[in-house]
Amino acid sequence: MISRDDVFSGYRLILGREPENEGVVDYHCLSEDVLTFRKVLIESEEFSELYAMMAKQSLDIPFYEWGSHDAVRVVFMHGPKTGGTTLHNLLIQLFPKELIFSERFNGIKNHVVGTLARFSYFSGHFDLISCQLIPGEKKIVTFLREPVSRLISLYNFLKAHRHDVVARNNWGLARLASSLSVEDFFRSPVVRSHPYIENGMTRALVDFFPIEIWPVIDEKACRPSLSGAGEEALERLSSLTAFGVLEHYEASVNLIFDSLSFPRPASIDRKMVLSDLMADAGNYRKVEVAKENPRLRSIIKDLVSADLVLYEGAMDLFRQRVSLS
Numbered sequence: 001m002i003s004r005d006d007v008f009s010g011y012r013l014i015l016g017r018e019p020e021n022e023g024v025v026d027y028h029c030l031s032e033d034v035l036t037f038r039k040v041l042i043e044s045e046e047f048s049e050l051y052a053m054m055a056k057q058s059l060d061i062p063f064y065e066w067g068s069h070d071a072v073r074v075v076f077m078h079g080p081k082t083g084g085t086t087l088h089n090l091l092i093q094l095f096p097k098e099l100i101f102s103e104r105f106n107g108i109k110n111h112v113v114g115t116l117a118r119f120s121y122f123s124g125h126f127d128l129i130s131c132q133l134i135p136g137e138k139k140i141v142t143f144l145r146e147p148v149s150r151l152i153s154l155y156n157f158l159k160a161h162r163h164d165v166v167a168r169n170n171w172g173l174a175r176l177a178s179s180l181s182v183e184d185f186f187r188s189p190v191v192r193s194h195p196y197i198e199n200g201m202t203r204a205l206v207d208f209f210p211i212e213i214w215p216v217i218d219e220k221a222c223r224p225s226l227s228g229a230g231e232e233a234l235e236r237l238s239s240l241t242a243f244g245v246l247e248h249y250e251a252s253v254n255l256i257f258d259s260l261s262f263p264r265p266a267s268i269d270r271k272m273v274l275s276d277l278m279a280d281a282g283n284y285r286k287v288e289v290a291k292e293n294p295r296l297r298s299i300i301k302d303l304v305s306a307d308l309v310l311y312e313g314a315m316d317l318f319r320q321r322v323s324l325s
Contacts (some may be wrong), residue, residue, distance in 0.1 A: 002031050004170045005213050012035070013110045014041040015050065022168060024161040028093045074125040074260060075131050077142040078104075079201055080214055083246040084143050085272040087253060090265050095121040104213045108133050128236060131206045142237070144201055144314050145246040147304035148297050151197060155182050156289050157276055158215060165283045172217030173197075182290035186299050191216055197228040202233040202306040213248050225246075226300075230309025237314055245315065251322050 007028045011019050023073050031037035041047060077093060078084035092100055101119040107117070108130040114189045131140055145153075158177035166174040177185055185191055195203055196214040203209065206229050210221035213293065226233075233259050237243055243261035244252025250268060277284040290296070301308070 002034050002037055003218065004029060004217075005211070005216055005218065006034050006037065009107065009110055009212060010038050012107060014038060014065075014113075015044075015046060019291070042176075043176050047262070071120060072137045072139055073119070073134055074121050075126070075134060075138050076121075076265070077126050077131065077139045077140060077204060078123055079143060079150075079204055080125060081157060081198060082143040082145040082201075083152050083249060083270075084123075086249075086268065086270050087244070087256070090253065090257075090268065091121065091123065094262055099131065105214070106130060106209050125209075125214055127208045128206075129202045139241040139260055140238060140255055141242045141244075141260070142204070143244045143246060143252065144237075144311055147201065147307035147311055148292065149301045150201070150307075151300050151304065152182065152290055152292055153274070154197070155185055156287070159290075160278055160284045160287050161275060162283055162285050169213075171213075171215035173215045176217075179288060183296060183299055186296075186303065190219065192303060193219075193222055193288055195221070195223045198303055199229070199306040202226050202229050202310050205233040205236040205310075227305045230306035231313070232312040232319070233306060233310045234317075237310065239315060243314065243318070245311075245318055248318070248322075252318075255322060 004025055006235065007019060007025050010028075011017060019028070028037055028040075031040070074095075076088060077083070078088060099118075099120040101116070101122045101124075103111070103122070104124040106125050106127060108122070108126060110126075113133070113135050116133065122131070122134060128140070131138065136181065150321065155177050158171070158174040161171070161174045162180070165171075166178065173191070176188060191197055194217065195207075195209050195211060203223065203226055207223055209228060210223060211218050242256045244256050246252075246278065253268055254264050274289070278286045
């Protein structure tokens, strides 16, 4: 059997689209292995027609229809639970729909450069290495959050998902969050080695995420610990066009928009606030929200040692930049 992540990646890579429905995803998850699944797609009539169409059109489509390679592209590295959805919704208002890249997870690598060149705005749970695959000049921005607070928020967010949503998407982290207390969750070896949790903000800057969809658990997709990489991450962060911190949201948005030479937004409408999500139902349910306390903080701190170094240095740099803006 293969994972849902494998199915979505295969469809995007080979057919250039999403699977038709959940039934199709479930069917392909029963494939013997990834190679067998991809062979089915490559041998499909749809792929044959697509390839013939691409071969024919490739002689006629000039590069300028893909977008100028000199165009500056805006890239938002959206770390989970850093307040990024609010910034994303502010930025997408500034771009025509056809210039907004649809990938919201870490799947840039699944797209050829000719496809990437068509778009002007990219926003998703990307690592910096993936962002470098985007052609042309890039203005890259991101958001940070106090590391322990971020992980507690991430736990609450995962736990609040309805069980059927978790099962349908095979989100292993959400399944664990719904069955474990917050302390037991962060003591779990699977959680402690997860690349989006163990110094996840640092990893986005100095390493790569081996899992495209962050709530998924894949114990084979492990990465080395980054406990000593905080200073390197801070250096990478300082070289980006701009960054913000959740704890100073309005000032962060203004700094990012100024750095991108965009007019500052007249107002900021917060998105993906957990209390709102639970009240509106949808994919979420009401749960008891875990809150920070000294014992919980001590459990989480060694998971984010590099992130704490990164965040402390980022706060100093942020204050300098805000005072100069």
